[in-house]
Amino acid sequence: MGVPVKRLTVLYDAQCSLCVHLRHWLLRQRRLVPLDLVPAASAEARRRFPELDHESTLREITVIGDRGQVYRSTAAWIVCLWALAEYRPKAHWLATPAGAPFARVTVLAAAKYREATTGPAAAAACADGRCELPAPPG
Template sequence: MSGVADRGTTGAPVRRLVLLYDAQCPLCTFLRNWLARQRQLVPLDLVPAGSDEARRRCPGIDHIATLSEITLVGDAGQIYRGPAAWVVTLWALAEYRPLAHKLSTPSGARLARAAVLAAAKYRQAHRNQQVRNAGGGAYRRVDGWTYDPVDGWTYYGPAACDSGCHVPD
């Protein structure tokens, strides 16, 4: 299964999993809440990626990378990323274990990869929107022109006219 880092844990049983998710991503938090409501055959601990708890529970992994790619850590040190992490997460759920077995086949792996890529595209679009809403990454000139790396140049007009009137954004 691609995306699995062994760490010398071949054959070690998985008794508990830590799922590191992006707490700033609406899709990730929706899925986190959905996972919490599912019947679990293998307990899933849902931990915000990059948090103090994540660093405490999962030392030695690249916590910056966990913010950009789903990461699942097994209790024996197994690390799953990307599509493999989703397949193993489904495997941990009572109702979705059969689907996980189907997704672990070569044709199923292509479907799992496509789902992960679609989620990544959504997450990136959401991040871009957050940056625009926060004014981050945008260059605003005094004459009313704003440059955003995503949208390019936009004219909003001057913030105030000479007589002191305010022009709304």
């Protein structure tokens, strides 16, 4: 029997406007599982997860469970939704064969948007651990 997840750490690109917007959105949601939102490849991320390939966390969303589970890309988005009270049923559906194509298309669209709005220099700017976070919207 699996041990339930009690806490998740979301590694997000602090130089990506979409990623920061989604970070603020996650913080406004009622959570069933606590979320720690940490800039990807930052000093804090490297301290918490020294064994992780931190360069890859700048390329795709990565979520780490409190028992060492690592979720990337589509699975990471689904587990983030699963942690939220209002979106848990949607996360369960997105994890099914019927919902998986919708989850994948959403992740691909986000990646295309991110690629168009974030250059390589911006992605590398967080590597020294001094990520500047924009103020929350509104």
